[in-house]
Amino acid sequence: xxxxxxxxxxxxxxxxxxxxxxxxxxxxxxxxxxxxxxxxxxxxxxxxxxxxxxxxxxxxxxxxxxxxxxxxxxxxxxxxxxxxxxxxxxxxxxxxxxxxxxxxxxxxxxxxxxxxxxxxxxxxxxxxxxxxxxxxxxxxxxxxxxxxxxxxxxxxxxxxxxxxxxxxxxxxxxxxxxxxxxxxxxxxxxxxxxxxxxxxxxxxxxxxxxxxxxxxxxxxxxxxxxxxxxxxxxxxxxxxxxxxxxxxxxxxxxxxxxxxxxxxxxxxxxxxxxxxxxxxxxxxxxxxxxxxxxxxxxxxxxxxxxxxxxxxxxxxxxxxxxxxxxxxxxxxxxxxxxxxxxxxxxxxxxxxxxxxxxxxxxxxxxxxxxxxxxxxxxxxxxxxxxxxxxxxxxxxxxxxxxxxxxxxxxxxxxxxxxxxxxxxxxxxxxxxxxxxxxxxxxxxxxxxxxxxxxxxxxxxxxxxxxxxxxxxxxxxxxxx
Amino acid sequence: xxxxxxxxxxxxxxxxxxxxxxxxxxxxxxxxxxxxxxxxxxxxxxxxxxxxxxxxxxxxxxxxxxxxxxxxxxxxxxxxx
Numbered sequence: 001x002x003x004x005x006x007x008x009x010x011x012x013x014x015x016x017x018x019x020x021x022x023x024x025x026x027x028x029x030x031x032x033x034x035x036x037x038x039x040x041x042x043x044x045x046x047x048x049x050x051x052x053x054x055x056x057x058x059x060x061x062x063x064x065x066x067x068x069x070x071x072x073x074x075x076x077x078x079x080x081x082x083x084x085x086x087x088x089x090x091x092x093x094x095x096x097x098x099x100x101x102x103x104x105x106x107x108x109x110x111x112x113x114x115x116x117x118x119x120x121x122x123x124x125x126x127x128x129x130x131x132x133x134x135x136x137x138x139x140x141x142x143x144x145x146x147x148x149x150x151x152x153x154x155x156x157x158x159x160x161x162x163x164x165x166x167x168x169x170x171x172x173x174x175x176x177x178x179x180x181x182x183x184x185x186x187x188x189x190x191x192x193x194x195x196x197x198x199x200x201x202x203x204x205x206x207x208x209x210x211x212x213x214x215x216x217x218x219x220x221x222x223x224x225x226x227x228x229x230x231x232x233x234x235x236x237x238x239x240x241x242x243x244x245x246x247x248x249x250x251x252x253x254x255x256x257x258x259x260x261x262x263x264x265x266x267x268x269x270x271x272x273x274x275x276x277x278x279x280x281x282x283x284x285x286x287x288x289x290x291x292x293x294x295x296x297x298x299x300x301x302x303x304x305x306x307x308x309x310x311x312x313x314x315x316x317x318x319x320x321x322x323x324x325x326x327x328x329x330x331x332x333x334x335x336x337x338x339x340x341x342x343x344x345x346x347x348x349x350x351x352x353x354x355x356x357x358x359x360x361x362x363x364x365x366x367x368x369x370x371x372x373x374x375x376x377x378x379x380x381x382x383x384x385x386x387x388x389x390x391x392x393x394x395x396x397x398x399x400x401x402x403x404x405x406x407x408x409x410x411x412x413x414x415x416x417x418x419x420x421x422x423x424x425x426x427x428x429x430x431x432x433x434x435x436x437x438x439x440x441x442x443x444x445x446x447x448x449x450x451x452x453x454x455x456x457x458x459x460x461x462x463x464x465x466x467x468x469x470x471x472x473x474x475x476x477x478x479x480x
Numbered sequence: 481x482x483x484x485x486x487x488x489x490x491x492x493x494x495x496x497x498x499x500x501x502x503x504x505x506x507x508x509x510x511x512x513x514x515x516x517x518x519x520x521x522x523x524x525x526x527x528x529x530x531x532x533x534x535x536x537x538x539x540x541x542x543x544x545x546x547x548x549x550x551x552x553x554x555x556x557x558x559x560x561x
Contacts (some may be wrong), residue, residue: 216522249523314519314522368489368527369490369492371492372487372488477501478485
């Protein structure tokens with residue numbers, strides 16, 4: 001049974017698992033790494049590409065990414081050119097479903113006179129077509145389609161270009177916010193996130209079972225939805241599994257979220273207008289597209305970094321490894337103020353590969369409790385949660401409506417973020433707090449979640465209800 | 481004197497937050513705020529042994545609301561007075 005939505009994730013997982021096995025065994029030699037392709041793609045018929053030799057060549061590239069990728073490039077998202085299938089970029093096309101009807105709605109809908117009917121078949125004049133899509137909507141037979149590459153379609157940051165000569169996709173570094181939408185959406189797995197699993201495993205091995213130093217796992221709030229659809233696997237069993245990998249302790253990043261909500265409420269009152277800083281892709285989106293608004297980005301660390309700071313204050317020799325749904329977190333970890341706090345970032349996909357490499361079966365484990373955060377910290381995993389938490393924090397701090405009237409706007413996904421930022425840029429925004437989540441649905445829609453289901457939000461909320469601490473103040477009191 | 485109260489998940493579920501509040505209250509009541517400092521620890525590594533606290537270098541397990549007053553009397557108050 002697969003843990004994933006699609007087979008690209010499965011392939012990534014198989015490669016990561018093999019590399020992780022070598023890393024745990026301290027056998028990361030060039031020779032052993034060369035063997036991975038033959039293990040993932042055994043002799044026999046090709047499953048994915050024209051032949052097993054191409055499949056193996058792609059696996060070899062994936063192994064490099066699993067080892068950290070091109071160190072000269074800072075972006076954590078990279079294109080695997082060999083894996084890019086050069087999807088057609090033909091724009092709007094009339095398919096054979098065109099019946100050559102007599103209504104000619106498509107012709108009439110076209111604002112550029114780009115369509116004519118020739119021999120009872122609609123024909124598009126490419127030199128005139130502006131790809132507005134009105135003909136697509138007008139056709140009674142759904143016979144007109146638009147061919148956009150799935151990666152380009154997914155990238156709402158407008159950071160992907162097609163190389164005209166090679167037809168391969170390329171990342172526009174000045175636009176890319178490392179959100180990873182293309183990584184999840186490319187049907188050929190040609191855009192990938194660099195992996196730091198070998199760094200994580202080295203930290204675990206060097207800690208010698210937490211005798212030399214302790215290794216803390218900080219798990220993102222969206223942990224709640226990762227395995228929720230599998231009845232035999234509980235969150236508490238996964239905590240046991242993470243400890244079996246060699247971690248000393250597992251802590252909810254949601255506790256960091258409680259801390260962030262508490263101090264962000266103060267900052268909001270102080271500044272009067274604020275945009276959230278929890279989502280690193282959202283922060284990058286502002287920096288790259290709305291430089292004038294950068295001063296309004298909250299100065300708060302993200303929940304991950306905030307909690308890591310508390311851990312390091314108490315245990316300066318300890319190492320912190322974050323495990324989450326997010327690719328942009330890998331980029332956040334490279335920031336000056338974060339890299340000393342967080343030692344490594346893994347995704348849920350990568351966690352699963354580590355567990356597989358160690359032969360840990362989640363179903364068979366005993367349970368270890370996980371309970372650090374409040375309800376409000378836990379709901380940061382889904383859109384709207386951060387806003388609810390900040391409103392709650394203001395209430396708990398007894399800041400009345402008269403003192404400060406908080407009007408939050410929860411932006412679900414990059415399109416809503418863009419609209420809000422455009423308004424804010426022109427001072428036309430009615431709200432005074434922008435919660436920006438680049439992924440649809442919030443972190444539960446993150447590109448490195450194991451699965452994406454419409455029930456995820458409900459899973460997060462019901463996990464939130466199980467929190468011992470009912471208020472943010474109660475959860476953060478232990479830090480006073 | 482430094483006291484660390486474990487706030488890891490196991491201890492939290494066994495009411496370590498309440499233990500911490502109680503300790504702070506007793507310290508304030510006895511005006512020891514300048515000599516006894518309470519802080520939290522993420523995990524003291526005794527997850528199966530009830531709430532764990534650390535008084536300077538000494539680990540005490542099996543702490544709870546039922547015995548925290550005695551521990552305060554015997555181990556903390558006695559030591560600082």
